[in-house]
Amino acid sequence: MDNTLARANGRPVTRWRPRVALASVVVGLSVAATTLAVASGAAAGTTLGASAAEKGRYFGAAVAANKLSDATYVGILNREFNSVTPENEMKIDATEPQQGQFTFANADRIVNHARANGMQVRGHTLAWHSQQPGWMQNMSGSALRQAMLNHVTQVATYYRGKIHSWDVVNEAFADGGSGARRDSNLQRTGNDWIEAAFRAARAADPGAKLCYNDYNTDDWSHAKTQAVYAMVRDFKQRGVPIDCVGLQSHFNAASPVPGNYQTTLQGFADLGVDVQITELDIEGSGQPQADNYGRVVRACLAVARCTGITVWGIRDTDSWRASGTPLLFDGNGNKKPAYSATLDALNSGGTTPPPTTAPPSTPPPTTPPPSGGCAATVSLNSWNGGFVATVRVTAGSTAIDGWAVAVTLPGGATVTNTWNARGSGISGAVTFRNVEYNGRLSAGTTTEFGFQGTGVGPTGTPTCTPS
Numbered sequence: 233m234d235n236t237l238a239r240a241n242g243r244p245v246t247r248w249r250p251r252v253a254l255a256s257v258v259v260g261l262s263v264a265a266t267t268l269a270v271a272s273g274a275a276a277g278t279t280l281g282a283s284a285a286e287k288g289r290y291f292g293a294a295v296a297a298n299k300l301s302d303a304t305y306v307g308i309l310n311r312e313f314n315s316v317t318p319e320n321e322m323k324i325d326a327t328e329p330q331q332g333q334f335t336f337a338n339a340d341r342i343v344n345h346a347r348a349n350g351m352q353v354r355g356h357t358l359a360w361h362s363q364q365p366g367w368m369q370n371m372s373g374s375a376l377r378q379a380m381l382n383h384v385t386q387v388a389t390y391y392r393g394k395i396h397s398w399d400v401v402n403e404a405f406a407d408g409g410s411g412a413r414r415d416s417n418l419q420r421t422g423n424d425w426i427e428a429a430f431r432a433a434r435a436a437d438p439g440a441k442l443c444y445n446d447y448n449t450d451d452w453s454h455a456k457t458q459a460v461y462a463m464v465r466d467f468k469q470r471g472v473p474i475d476c477v478g479l480q481s482h483f484n485a486a487s488p489v490p491g492n493y494q495t496t497l498q499g500f501a502d503l504g505v506d507v508q509i510t511e512l513d514i515e516g517s518g519q520p521q522a523d524n525y526g527r528v529v530r531a532c533l534a535v536a537r538c539t540g541i542t543v544w545g546i547r548d549t550d551s552w553r554a555s556g557t558p559l560l561f562d563g564n565g566n567k568k569p570a571y572s573a574t575l576d577a578l579n580s581g582g583t584t585p586p587p588t589t590a591p592p593s594t595p596p597p598t599t600p601p602p603s604g605g606c607a608a609t610v611s612l613n614s615w616n617g618g619f620v621a622t623v624r625v626t627a628g629s630t631a632i633d634g635w636a637v638a639v640t641l642p643g644g645a646t647v648t649n650t651w652n653a654r655g656s657g658i659s660g661a662v663t664f665r666n667v668e669y670n671g672r673l674s675a676g677t678t679t680e681f682g683f684q685g686t687g688v689g690p691t692g693t694p695t696c697t698p699s
Contacts, residue, residue, distance in 0.1 A: 277575075277579060278575075279311055279575075280312045280574065280575060280578065281312055281313045281315070283575060283579050284540065284578055285314060285622075285682050285684065287581075288539075288618065288684055289533075289538070289539055289540045289541070290314050290352060290396075290539070290542075290649065291313060291314060291315065291540065291542075291578070292316055292317060292351075292542035292543070293309060293312075293313045293315075293317070293542060293544075294317045294318070294511065294543070294544045295309065295317065295319065295342050295345075295346075296319045296321075297318070297321050297339070297341045299550065300341060300342070300345055304547075304565040305547070305550070307565070308547070309546060310349050315352045315353070316342060316352075316353055316354070317354040317355075317511075317542050318338075318339055318353075318355075320363070321338040322339045322355055322356055323356070323360065323363045324360065324363060324365060324383060325363045325365040326338065326363075327339065327383075328365060328387075329365050330365070330367065331365075331367045331368070334386055336390060343391065343394055347394065349667050349668065350650055350653050350654060350667045350681065352396040352650075353391075353396060354396060354397045354398075354399065354510070354542065355388075355395040355397070355399065355440070356398075356399045356445070357398075357401070357402040358383070358384045358387060358388060358399070358401070359383070359402070359418065360401070360402040360403060361404070361414060361416035361418055361419075362403070371417070372417055372420065372421070373421060376417060376418065377421040377425065377428070381432045384429050384432045384436065385432050388432075388436035388437040388440070392436065392437045392439070395440045396440065396441060396649070397440060397442075397475075397508065398433055398437065399478055399510070400429050400444065401426050401429050402445045403446050404426055404444075404446070405446055405449075405456050405460055407448055407456060408455070408456075410455060411455035411456060411458060411459035411462075412459070426444070427467065427472050430467070430472055430473050430474055431473060434473035441475040441476050442474055442475045443474075443475065443477060443510075444463070444464065444474060444478065445477075445478035445510055446460055446479075446480065447479075447481075449479055449496070450479055450483075450493055450496055451496065452492040452495045452496040452499055457496060460477065461499060461500065461503070464477060464505060465503055468504055474505060475506060476505050476506040476507065477500045477507055478507075478508045478509075478510035478511075479496070479497070479510065480510055481509050481511065481528065482512075482513055483513070483514045483515065483524060483528075484514070484515035484553075484558075488524065489514070489527050493527070493531050494535065497531055497532065497535040501535050501536070501537035506537050506538075506539045507535060508538070508539055508541075508542070509528065509532060509540070510542050511542060512543045513543060513544045513545065513551060513558035513559055514528070514558055514570070515558045517557055517568075518569055519569060521557075521558075521568075521569070522569040522570045522572065525574045525577070526573040526577040529541065530577050530580075533577070533581060545558075545559050546561055547559060547561045547562060547564075547565055548562055548563050549563035560574060605628040606696045606697075607626045608623055608624060608625050608626070608694055608696050609623070609626075610690070611624075618686050619685055619687075619688065619689035621682060621683050621684075621689055621690065622681075623680060623681055624679075625637065625673070625679050625681070625696065626676065627674065627676060627677055627678075627698070628675065628676075628698075629675050629676070630675050631674050632673050632698040633671060633699060634665070634666050634671035634672070635665070635666050635671065635696055635698050635699065636663055636696070636697045637663065637664045637665075637696045637697075638661065638662070638663045638664075638697075639664070639690045639692070640661050640662070640690065641659055641660060641687070641689075641690055642687065642688045642689075644687045644688070645659065645687030645689065645690075646658050646659050646685055646687060647659070647662060647684070647685045648684050648685055649684040650664065650681070650682070653666065653667060653682075653683070654666075655683065664683070666679075671699075
């Protein structure tokens with residue numbers, strides 16, 4: 233494959249794709265008798281995922297399966313992030329290397345790790361002109377169209393119910409000023425191929441968000457951005473199932489964060505879709521890089537439907553642009569100034585709508601949990617139509633090796649996202665259990681988990697069972 237990087241308007245146009253390719257947080261509710269305390273807000277988060285979740289968003293990272301044996305890598309991943317995107321393991325060549333023969337082992341490693349650690353998963357990607365296996369590259373016309381739709385259907389069905397958002401179609405528009413579709417073998421099967429892929433994905437995995445994902449779409453004035461906008465507007469008007477737009481947002485000195493970046497995010501959101509920053513990296517170092525990361529985060533927080541940010545890698549050495557040191561951790565796993573700026577921006581605010589009524593002011597229980605048991609308190613950040621619940625679980629006078637918290641949601645409320653716990657059920661009676669790293673609690677110590685939902689948050693008394 234060609235490892236040459238070409239650039240147009242200062243941004244990558246073609247890139248080597250077994251990549252790190254470009255194209256692309258509630259807590260345990262405890263014990264047998266606890267009081268549910270509700271507060272209007274939560275303390276500032278101390279990790280990226282926790283802070284983003286307090287704003288009703290996720291903060292994720294692209295993950296490679298072969299790095300899940302790296303203790304430093306996994307330690308940062310588990311501590312900091314509440315969403316993952318497989319770098320290459322869900323792409324077409326990885327999941328269907330031979331026509332009709334599907335392989336999910338490496339993708340499963342990432343998905344299973346994420347779910348075991350209370351993280352959500354973005355699926356990347358179902359239909360793309362690049363990283364196609366040889367058999368697909370050699371197809372055309374109706375045969376290629378049917379093969380593409382079968383791939384979308386089989387992969388989305390296999391992961392049905394496990395994926396938060398799918399990048400259904402990736403990078404289908406050309407660079408430059410034409411605003412045209414990219415000339416690819418998929419495009420040559422007919423201009424409706426993108427619509428067909430989205431309809432197939434909806435049928436296969438109806439609970440997942442369906443996204444269109446592309447690069448060089450950060451500047452509102454660019455023809456490519458406007459072309460994607462026109463397609464999304466058309467899809468919404470005609471009822472084509474599309475839920476989100478992904479902006480890859482790879483920045484460097486030649487293609488800095490545009491001054492109208494927030495305008496772009498808001499423009500897409502105004503169409504009635506979510507906006508996700510899907511592959512963020514910013515080349516540079518020191519304060520200039522930190523300032524740019526802060527700008528991106530603040531822009532997302534200023535747009536209510538900007539629902540999450542994913543950085544494309546964890547440490548600089550994990551990046552496809554390693555020489556540009558574009559990420560939040562250095563090669564040794566140390567936090568960079570860009571990390572601090574990102575966390576500060578996440579903690580500084582956001583646009584999660586305020587509660588329409590004043591939340592109850594019941595203080596947390598002051599009585600200690602029973603011997604051998606656990607107790608929980610909950611803080612609730614609510615707005616019209618949704619909520620984020622942060623749960624603190626406290627062990628009693630003896631250590632516990634695990635916990636399960638049961639809570640009943642009001643009618644019409646649904647859990648949409650969970651972090652630092654494994655949830656069972658999404659409405660009515662819901663149970664949350666510890667994940668691998670937060671089940672063991674010494675006497676009197678605490679841990680936290682959280683969940684986000686639509687409707688009205690829980691107001692009853694939860695129960696916690698230690699194990």
